[in-house]
Amino acid sequence: MNLPLALFLIASAVLALNSTISSVLPDYYALYTAFAFPVLFLLSPSLWFYVEGLTADSPWQLHHKQLGHYVLLAPALLISVMIIFLPKDIHNAIFILDEEVNDPFVSTLLLGILIMMILWLIQCAYTLLKIVRRLNQYRKKLKDIYSNHDKKELNWMNWLLFISVSVWLSSLVTVFSSSLFDHALFNSNTEMSLSVLLIWCITHFGLQQKPAFTDLDDGDIQDMSKEHDNPSNDTHSPTKKYQRSALGQTQSARIAIKINSAMEQDKLYLDSNLSLQKLSKHLNISPNYISQTLNETLSVSFFDFVNQWRIEAAKPKILANNSTVLDIALEVGFNARSSFYKAFKQTTGQTPSEFRKGHANS
Structure with a gap:
């Protein structure tokens, strides 16, 4: 599970460099935006896979079938190529000066970016719901297996999710507020601070945290795991939960x-x-x-x-x-x-x- 954790940290770090690159290395900002756009679509699936691995009942590995979660990366790369081919003056007009450019290619590009951002927001919301549900199931399972779980509850993950949502929403609000009101509600320093806090939190806690169930013998909680992970089971009804038991x-x-x-x-x-x-x-x-x-x-x-x-x-x-x-x-x-x-x-x-x-x- 270290691979999705590394991907999430790298993606967060790249996106946190936005204001720094634009102000310190303006000549490379066009290349940065082309590179950073697809990186945005690594965040949600990588965070999900990390949580999935952390709460898994057995040693977790990333399989090729799971790569479908990164499906939005393909069209994002296509848009990235389109950004690379933009002339420098048009790139500055769109991404820095926020000026209107009457060009079919630019209009197609901006429409593609808008659609991808909407899809990204949907993906973020869906991932957040999946993570919350997964953590709830995980904590219920802890209470069925351990008498003490002070270092296993993953309460720090609640703060991580809050900071993640804050970073993503602040970036989104900045884009819309700057377009609609000609000024940003959140400046670049605020975004940078939130991003650094996010990276520090998941690095500090994530690298110390180990999966809770790896110390159990294989098969000891296999049946219980199926009961918790099966959405059709009513965990509030013991009769339904154990209806197949002898x-x-x-x-x-x-x-x-x-x-x-x-x-x-x-x-x-x-x-x-x-x-x-x-x-x-x-x-x-x-x-x-x-x-x-x-x-x-x-x-x-x-x-x-x-x-x-x-x-x-x-x-x-x-x-x-x-x-x-x-x-x-x-x-x-x-x-x-x-x-x-x-x-x-x-x-x-x-x-x-x-x-x-x-x-x-x-």
């Missing part, structure tokens, strides 16, 4: 007893790295059966189930008030103070300090 109610009830026993007697929740796979191996029960039991019989995800046990273990420690909140969080299996606060608030409706004060007064 697990019966009696067997599910026995598994529920074993799961609770593993938590109460073996205190597996104290393991901060506890996962569905680890619990499956401990009980010698299929991970899919455990997930189905949790969702159908106990009406809770694996993540919430384990954290409920951790919160119950933390309550007497909070009331004792002999340790800091961070120490208590780490003792009962959380990886961070923030995740403990969030889980405690969700479970009890109070913060740890509010819980302690409430019981002190009672």
Whole structure:
């Protein structure tokens, strides 16, 4: 997945150079615009493939069948060739001075650019929706597999998407505002700052992030992956979600007893790295059966189930008030103070300090 990440970073960097090239190297600006236009159409598919690889259940690779996502690159290259053949004075009139040029070739070129920009906007919107949907499915799957996912939620991706949309929209608004009102709402420095921020964010976070599911054994979550990735499945309805499962109610009830026993007697929740796979191996029960039991019989995800046990273990420690909140969080299996606060608030409706004060007064 490093290839689409590299393509996205390179494309962003090239587009960020627009104001610099026009002011510092004006003689090369015509060549730059011809080169930068098709680069614009690398952004959306490259970002999508990076997210797809980052959230994949198994090692991800770019296949030739996926290259269809770059279909807009072909007509963009054709327009790029047309831009190259423009005389310098006409190029300056169109792209720098924003003057009207009465020429059939120029009119065809401008119409082509307009159509491609509309298609690019549609592609951006479609890609954004796909990424949001993919991330939602990914985060639901995390809660079914891991008891702690502080470094796996990809919350930084939300900011990345926000910055990406801001960069793209600011560029678009600049074009239209300069054409309609003879001045730009966003100057070149603003666009450059947003672009640099975008590149820094995805470089800083993207190069550190690793796919969450690559540490699982092959086949352990294959069935679960199909359930999450199949749009026809109603993930809010456990009955439909597991309708093909052979697990019966009696067997599910026995598994529920074993799961609770593993938590109460073996205190597996104290393991901060506890996962569905680890619990499956401990009980010698299929991970899919455990997930189905949790969702159908106990009406809770694996993540919430384990954290409920951790919160119950933390309550007497909070009331004792002999340790800091961070120490208590780490003792009962959380990886961070923030995740403990969030889980405690969700479970009890109070913060740890509010819980302690409430019981002190009672």
